[in-house]
Amino acid sequence: MKITIADNQAVTLGAAAQKILTVPENGIGLCPVRDILDRIGDKWSMLSILHLGSVESLRFNELRKRIDGISQRMLTVTLRSLETDGLVARKVYAEVPPRVEYRLTSLGVSLLEAMIEFGNWANEHAPQIAQARAAFAAKEQA
Amino acid sequence: MKITIADNQAVTLGAAAQKILTVPENGIGLCPVRDILDRIGDKWSMLSILHLGSVESLRFNELRKRIDGISQRMLTVTLRSLETDGLVARKVYAEVPPRVEYRLTSLGVSLLEAMIEFGNWANEHAPQIAQARAAFAAKEQA
DNA sequence: CCGTATCCGCAGGGATACTG
């Protein structure tokens, strides 16, 4: 059987996909991809990281204004979650009125880099997806 | 003011992050990242794509067996969603008993590639995250 | 074998009010 270049790519990609699905012994005890996604796959985490990544640091309400539609409660919850995972650093200044600054840690920055790759994919392929949806909707009419 | 390499990186990264957050006119009418994440950020989409990407094609129940814990209903719903976005192709064979095969489209494969980058990040940094969580938990005791 | 239909529990997350 002749192996084409396309087949070779498929095999390589398949191996990479399988590798991600395997559960290593790493102290989390879950497939890392699922684990990370459970954290940052929620409604606000990615957005928070992107906004924090676009400047050096932001105060609580500055960030709140930038993330359109987020409630005070959810910003608190989201930031606490990101802080727990070591992606965001929280610094409190002993002033009146209080001032709290958030910024990405180096770990958070490395995640941002990975996310930007992903974001680029989303931007590049958005038209194709829109087209696919339209085609699917049209086919459902029949 | 002297610009260090680190600062330069931060600026570059910040620009990239901002770019992703901007809403282009692309027929979707939303920030693409949020849009894509709303689709594949759910409980099963990513896993389905990874499993479909690790072989050429899979029948419904084959895939069901591989994705641990998924219900019949959610596999149907997930696959339909991925099909709608043009990420997965569905082929029905006119046989008895029925046979349906699913495989990634070329668009789906390109998404898989982006996801693998992300998966690698997750695998590499899983220990750091576990450590951060432990540190945070320890700090909360005090 | 490959779905769809129906029911339902529960967690994510919004709105509002209140504190240090």
Next chain:
DNA sequence: CAGTATCCCTGCGGATACGG
């Protein structure tokens, strides 16, 4: 300013039963 506390509601997704 930067959070907590409380209430409540929606919708994701599991279980089960049924259909082509």
